[in-house]
Amino acid sequence: MTKDINKRRRRKDARPSEIIAAAFGEFEDKGFGGTTLGSIAARAGISRTTIYLYFDTKEAIFEAAMRGSVEQTIDAAAMVVQQAHGDFRTVFSHVVDMIYARLVTGDASVLLRVLVAEGHEMQSLVALYRHEILSKGESTIRALIERGIAAGELAEEARSYDVRLLVSPAIFVAIWMRVFAQVEPLEVDAFKASHIKLVCDALIQSKA
Amino acid sequence: MTKDINKRRRRKDARPSEIIAAAFGEFEDKGFGGTTLGSIAARAGISRTTIYLYFDTKEAIFEAAMRGSVEQTIDAAAMVVQQAHGDFRTVFSHVVDMIYARLVTGDASVLLRVLVAEGHEMQSLVALYRHEILSKGESTIRALIERGIAAGELAEEARSYDVRLLVSPAIFVAIWMRVFAQVEPLEVDAFKASHIKLVCDALIQSKA
C-alpha cells in the first residue's frame, strides 16, 4: 500500500515533466501553432484532458517547456565558464563546442525555431533568454578576449570585434541543419573547425 | 469613359500584387499556418472572398509571394556578380552588403522566418531556394576567393574555409533583428563592418 502511494506520487510528480517532454518534441516538429493538444497527449500516452490537470492553457505548456530548455542552457553555459582554463584557442574551442552542441542537436534548437517563428508574442521569453543566456555568454567571451590580450596572445585590436560575431556562425549551422539538411547536408564538425580557425586566424594575428 | 475603364483595369491589374503585399506582411508576422485569409483580406482592405478571384488557395498566395521574393533575391545576386570588380575586400564587402540588405531588412527575412518555422512541409520551396540562390551565391564567393588567390591577395589556405561560413554572420543579424531587436538593439552597420573585417583579417592576413 505504501508502495502504491509512492508509485502514485512518483507518477504524479512525473506527469508534468512527461507532458513537457512530449510537448517539447511536438513543438520541435511543428512549432507552437502547429502543435495540437491531441498530439501532445498522444505522445505522452495520456488523455487530452489530463493535460489540464497540470497546465491551464496551451501557452502555459509552451512556456514551461521553453523555460526548462533555457534552464538547461544556463547550466551548460555555467559549466563552460568554470572550466575556462588554458589559452584562447583552447577555451574558445570549448565554448564553441558547447554552443554547437546545444544549438544544433540540443534543446536550444527548438528555442531558436520558436523564437524565430513566434518570438513576437513571447517577449518575456525573449527577455529571459537575452538576460540569462546571451548576456552571460557575451561577457564570458569578452573576458576571454581580455585575458588573451593581457597574456599577449591576442592583439589589442581583438577588442574591436562584436563578440556576438565570433559565435554567430553557430546560428547558421543550426538553421542549415533545420532547413536544408535534407536537401544538402552540412558537415558540422568540419564547419565548426573552419569556424574556430577563422576566428583564431583573425584574432591571434599577432602570433605571426 | 476611357478613364473609367483605365481605373478599373488598373484596379484589376493591381489587385493581385496588393493581395500579395498584404499576404507578405501577414506571413512575415505570423508565418504560413498562423496567417488567415481573413487577416490578409483585412490588410488588403477587401473581402475574404475577393481573394479567391485571384488565387485558388492559400498555398497559391504563399507561393506567389515567395516566388516574388526569391526572384528579387536572384536579381539582386545577379547584379552583384556583374559588378564584381576590384580586390577581394572590396568585392566581398559588396556581396555582404547585398546579403544584409536582403536578409535583414528585405524580403528574404520572410523566407528565413517561414523556412525556419515551417520549412519541413515546404520542401519544394526549400529546394528552390537552395538551388536558385544559395548554390549561386556559394559559387560566386568561391570564384572570388580563387581570384584572390590567383592575384596573390589571399593565401592558398583561404580555400580551406567553407564559404558558407564567410557569410554566415548575416543570418545571425537577421535573426537578432527579428527576435531580440526590441530587447536589445544591434548596430547593423557596425556589426557588418566587424564581420567583413573578421573575414578579411583571417584571409588576407598572410600577405603581411
Added chain:
Amino acid sequence: MTKDINKRRRRKDARPSEIIAAAFGEFEDKGFGGTTLGSIAARAGISRTTIYLYFDTKEAIFEAAMRGSVEQTIDAAAMVVQQAHGDFRTVFSHVVDMIYARLVTGDASVLLRVLVAEGHEMQSLVALYRHEILSKGESTIRALIERGIAAGELAEEARSYDVRLLVSPAIFVAIWMRVFAQVEPLEVDAFKASHIKLVCDALIQSKA
C-alpha cells in the same frame, strides 16, 4: 446594318433558350442543388452574370427548364392520342413506345430525377406535371381499354386494373438506366417488349 440588328435580335431571342438548354444538361447531370450558375454559364459559353439578364434566380431557370420539358411531353402525348388507331395491342405499344422514349432517353428523365430528388419544394411543378400530363395519359389509356372492351378484345375485368400500373414499368427502366446502367446494363427494347407482352397477356388473355 439591318443584318446586324437581325443577328443581334436573333441572338437576344435565342439567349434564354440557350441558357435553358445548358441548364437542362447541368440539372440532368447534377440535380438542382448540385448545379452551379457557373457551370451553366460555362456550358452556355457566356458569363455568369449574363444569366441574370434573363432570369431572376436559379430557381427561375430551373422552373423554365422544367416547364419546357413538360410542354414537350404534353405535345408528345397529344400526338400519340391522335394516332390512336388499331387494336389494343398495337395502340398500347405505341403509347408505351412514347413513354419509354421520353422517360428513358428524353427530357422527362431529368424531370423524374428532379422530382424524386427535390419535388418536395416544387409542388407547383408537381401539380403541373400531374394535371397536364399524368391525368391525360391516364384517361387516354382508360379510353383505350374501354374501346378494347367494347370491341370484345379485352375482358370486362380489364377495367379493374389501375391504369397507372400498366405503364409503371417504364419508370423502373428510367431509374435503372440512370442508376444501375453502368454496373449492369438493361436491354431496353427487350424489357419493353416483355412489358407490353405482360400487360397484353394479362388483359387479352380471356379472349382465348
Added chain:
Amino acid sequence: MTKDINKRRRRKDARPSEIIAAAFGEFEDKGFGGTTLGSIAARAGISRTTIYLYFDTKEAIFEAAMRGSVEQTIDAAAMVVQQAHGDFRTVFSHVVDMIYARLVTGDASVLLRVLVAEGHEMQSLVALYRHEILSKGESTIRALIERGIAAGELAEEARSYDVRLLVSPAIFVAIWMRVFAQVEPLEVDAFKASHIKLVCDALIQSKA
C-alpha cells in the same frame, strides 16, 4: 454511481445511432448534397462538432446510414426467401408485400431517392446495392418461377419475362408516394393487389 455510469455509457452507445437516425431523416428530405451537418445536429439535438466524435466525415455518416438500411433490406429479403412455401401466387404475394413495405414506407425509400438523385457519384453504393440486394432478389424470383413451371402451375413461357419487370411497379409506387402523394393519393394496397393480379394473370395463363 453505477447508474450514472450506465446512463453515460448508454448515452455514448446510443449517440451513433441517434446521429444516424437524424441523418437518415435529413438525407430522406434533402439528399446527400442538400443535407448539412448543422441540420443533422439540430435534428439530433446536439452540437455540430459532436458529430465528429463518432464520424470522421459527412460521407462516413452517409455510408453508415445507407449500410444500415441495406442490411435491413438484406435481412428482410432473407426472411422472405425462407418463408417461400406455397403456390406461385401466394409466394409472389409475399415477395411483393415485402418489397412494397420497404420501398414505399421503409428505409429503402431513402436509398431510392439518393441513388436516383446522386447515384452518379456513389458508384460503390450502387454496386453494393446491386450485388447484395437486387441480384439476390432476382434469383429468388427466378427460382420461384422455375418451381412454378416444374409444378405445372406456370407455362414454360413464363421464363421469357425479365424478372425485374414483375416487381417493377413497386418502384412506381415508391416514386408516386414521394412525388405525387400530396397532389393525388394512391391507394397502395389496391395498387399492389392490382400489380399481383396482373402478373399472375399473365403468368398463370395455363390455368385457363
Added chain:
DNA sequence: TATGAATGAGTGTTCATTCAT
C-alpha cells in the same frame, strides 16, 4: 446587351477548452 469585380451567407472540418463522472 454583356461582363468582370466584389461580397455575405453558408459548408465541412479542426481544436482548445469545459464539464460530469
Added chain:
DNA sequence: TATGAATGAACACTCATTCAT
C-alpha cells in the same frame, strides 16, 4: 487523479447574387 463527452470559435473555401461599367 484521470478521462470521455461535448461544444463554441475559427478557418479555408464555395456560390448565388449585386454593382458599376
